[in-house]
Amino acid sequence: MRCLYVDLDGTLLGPGASLLRGADGRFSALAVRALEACWRADVEVVLYSGRRQQSVFESARLIGSSSYIFELGCGVVVDGELEWLTDGVEPSAENGSIYDQIEASGAPALLLSRFEGRLEYHTPWSLGREVSHLFRGSVDLAEVASVLSDAGLGRLRLVDNGVVRAHAEQMPGLPVVHAYHLVPGGASKARAVARHMQARGLAAEDCIAVGDSREDMDSASVVGTFWLVANALERDPSLAVELSGRARVRVASEGYGAGVYEAVVSTLAGA
DSSP states (O other): OOEEEEOTBTTTBBGGGBTTBOTTSSBOOHHHHHHHHHHHTTOEEEEEOSSOHHHHHHHHHHHTOSEEEEGGGTEEEETTEEEEOSTTOOOBTTTBOHHHHHHHTTHHHHHHHHTTTTEEEOTTTTTTOSSOEEEEEOOOHHHHHHHHHHTTOTTEEEEEEEEEOOGGGOOTTOSSEEEEEEEETTOOHHHHHHHHHHHHTOOGGGEEEEESSHHHHGGGGTSSEEEEOHHHHHHOGGGGGGGTTOTTEEEOSSOHHHHHHHHHHHHHHHO
16 A cells, blocks of 8 residues: 545544544544554555645645645646646636636536526635535436536536535525535546556555545545545435445445544555
């Protein structure tokens, strides 16, 4: 094992986005112990998150990591060098940020109109973003893809980044609320992980990934083993259906940082 790719919210970070809180909300150092075990074994830790770049940069700096993946794989930073993985759509003085360019396409307004009552901006987290438009709600992704395609916007896709649990972020009439990112079609966490692996000369068997969402789980296609933390299934039981047939996916018996610790120690012990 030479590299750990790990999600932040709902995975390495416990309730309230705290590094030092476990599933029960009490103090827990298991997430830190997972990072320590990686350091002792000379395993690189790469954060991969839907958060915007500045937020992931600060988190990476806090744990002493020189590489990270942000905005659901739209960008990857390796030793301070940024690479956009957005199919040629990049920030420019003429066109503005990638966020601005997606907004100018009309796609966000189209989706908000078409799925009114089922989709809205995920405030306050949707503010100040550089790439993806962040929504919350409950929509059929195949239907969304069809709407975008019919409008000539098939170069964009809506990504499910997990269930939203906070009471203040629920929507009337929707029993389950998901967080969604509207991103360039080719962008994904799996693609960004593969790009970092290429830069480091890593093979699939050298790497594991740990996360709590469908988008995280897609990393199983490029790493040796993907670990789904236990709280992911508690939050979104429908994920269990997608586990069948995924040979590279394991479910941790613990949630949050304890699940990351379980994945790291089990892998190192097996090696």
